[in-house]
Amino acid sequence: MEFRSTRGGTGGRIEQAIMGGTAPDGGLYVPVSLPRAASAEWPAVAQLDVVACELLAPFFADSTLSPSLAQIAHEALDFPVPLRQLEDRLAVLELFHGPTAAFKDVGARFLSGCMTRIVADGRHTRPPVTILVATSGDTGGAVAAAYYGKPGMRVCVLFPEGRVSPRQQHQLTCWGGNVLSLAVAGEFDDCQRLAKEAFADAALAGRHNLCSANSINVGRLLPQAAYYAHASINHLRRTGRPSSFIVPTGNLGNVFACVWAREMGLPIDRIVMATNANTTVPDFLATGQWLPRATVATLASAMDVGNPSNMERLRDLFADVGDLRAAVMAVPVSDAEIRAAIRSEYDRHGMAWCPHTATALHVYRQLPPADRDRHDWIAVATAHPAKFDSIVEPLLGVSVPVPRELGALLARPAQHQVIGPRLPELASQLDRAA
Ligand SMILES: *Cc1c(COP(=O)(O)O)cnc(C)c1O
Numbered sequence: 001m002e003f004r005s006t007r008g009g010t011g012g013r014i015e016q017a018i019m020g021g022t023a024p025d026g027g028l029y030v031p032v033s034l035p036r037a038a039s040a041e042w043p044a045v046a047q048l049d050v051v052a053c054e055l056l057a058p059f060f061a062d063s064t065l066s067p068s069l070a071q072i073a074h075e076a077l078d079f080p081v082p083l084r085q086l087e088d089r090l091a092v093l094e095l096f097h098g099p100t101a102a103f104k105d106v107g108a109r110f111l112s113g114c115m116t117r118i119v120a121d122g123r124h125t126r127p128p129v130t131i132l133v134a135t136s137g138d139t140g141g142a143v144a145a146a147y148y149g150k151p152g153m154r155v156c157v158l159f160p161e162g163r164v165s166p167r168q169q170h171q172l173t174c175w176g177g178n179v180l181s182l183a184v185a186g187e188f189d190d191c192q193r194l195a196k197e198a199f200a201d202a203a204l205a206g207r208h209n210l211c212s213a214n215s216i217n218v219g220r221l222l223p224q225a226a227y228y229a230h231a232s233i234n235h236l237r238r239t240g241r242p243s244s245f246i247v248p249t250g251n252l253g254n255v256f257a258c259v260w261a262r263e264m265g266l267p268i269d270r271i272v273m274a275t276n277a278n279t280t281v282p283d284f285l286a287t288g289q290w291l292p293r294a295t296v297a298t299l300a301s302a303m304d305v306g307n308p309s310n311m312e313r314l315r316d317l318f319a320d321v322g323d324l325r326a327a328v329m330a331v332p333v334s335d336a337e338i339r340a341a342i343r344s345e346y347d348r349h350g351m352a353w354c355p356h357t358a359t360a361l362h363v364y365r366q367l368p369p370a371d372r373d374r375h376d377w378i379a380v381a382t383a384h385p386a387k388f389d390s391i392v393e394p395l396l397g398v399s400v401p402v403p404r405e406l407g408a409l410l411a412r413p414a415q416h417q418v419i420g421p422r423l424p425e426l427a428s429q430l431d432r433a434a
Pocket residue numbers: 102103104138139215248249250251252253254255302303356382383
């Protein structure tokens with residue numbers, strides 16, 4: 001399968017798309033054509049990794065990764081992704097049972113499996129490769145966990161000092177070994193700017209073989225389509241009906257994977273994005289004007305994105321705003337509504353949900369009744385509530401038990417260095433660690 005750039009420049013195979021992250025012309029890689037998935041032939045309860053392998057095989061055909069795809073999927077997706085039926089027409093897809101308790105484990109682990117093999121193969125790049133990742137919380141932990149101890153790979157995590165939750169910080173700094181954790185004296189935007197400057201510095205980028213693992217990488221998006229396939233096939237087999245999804249959305253990576261799954265022919269009906277107070281996407285759908293803006297800090301912090309990059313892929317697929325409106329909806333959710341949803345869902349079903357998941361549940365509750373009752377809705381749960389204990393526990397007045405995997409990470413000793421938001425400081429840390 002060939003991949004092309006959303007900006008029309010030359011593309012490449014999956015290996016280039018994965019190692020490059022963005023296309024040389026600055027666009028995002030998309031497949032030249034989307035394969036049709038023969039979902040009618042799939043057995044209902046096939047393992048997630050088996051579904052992933054079937055669904056993704058065409059994207060990897062003729063690539064050096066093709067013979068390893070089953071193994072990559074098997075290693076990356078070895079945790080449960082349960083669909084919890086809450087009500088007659090409402091289920092929750094729990095994507096937070098991986099090692100760092102957020103859905104980003106799926107993409108990060110799959111990407112790491114691909115990259116580690118591409119690097120070991122040596123035809124596309126030479127080891128060691130350094131993954132440089134700027135994080136506002138969840139991404140860095142998932143990436144560090146996914147690449148920790150992998151041969152030929154190093155990771156450098158940049159996070160804003162004092163601006164991530166204590167448990168998030170622990171997940172970013174409990175590694176050592178091939179993971180370098182750097183707290184940047186500044187904000188998330190400083191971390192992102194530093195990473196951009198590092199990639200743009202040819203000498204530094206060349207010396208360390210810098211690579212990115214952010215959510216625009218196709219190697220992260222593709223495996224996410226697998227859980228939508230898995231959930232929707234199983235739901236269809238059980239009920240005879242398609243599924244409609246409500247997806248907590250920031251950079252649009254997770255929801256875009258859902259759109260891809262539907263485009264490939266999986267039994268998916270409506271797709272609704274739940275955003276927080278960063279309303280660039282719902283405003284665009286309402287007005288047709290794309291006005292990216294500065295990020296607003298909210299309780300659903302992993303969705304604090306004012307200029308979501310994956311919009312470029314959605315607009316590539318639906319160039320006409322009218323077509324895009326027909327394809328997806330977007331509903332903004334305020335912090336007050338997030339708090340209210342965490343409380344009311346707990347009262348209703350005795351379940352604690354994280355602030356991100358709460359946006360999706362809030363959107364479900366306020367759908368027009370005709371919409372709500374006509375479809376089978378699946379709200380996507382993106383993180384475990386124990387990861388956001390400082391928000392959830394005071395609201396509910398109960399303590400949220402820590403899942404085993406997260407507990408194991410929290411028990412590890414942590415260490416990090418602090419740097420100023422300046423490229424020479426980052427460069428000297430990278431050189432020293434090499
Ligand atoms: C990253 C993240 C999101 C947003 O996902 P996108 O793919 O960026 O839209 C939502 N919830 C949690 C918990 C996350 O970590």
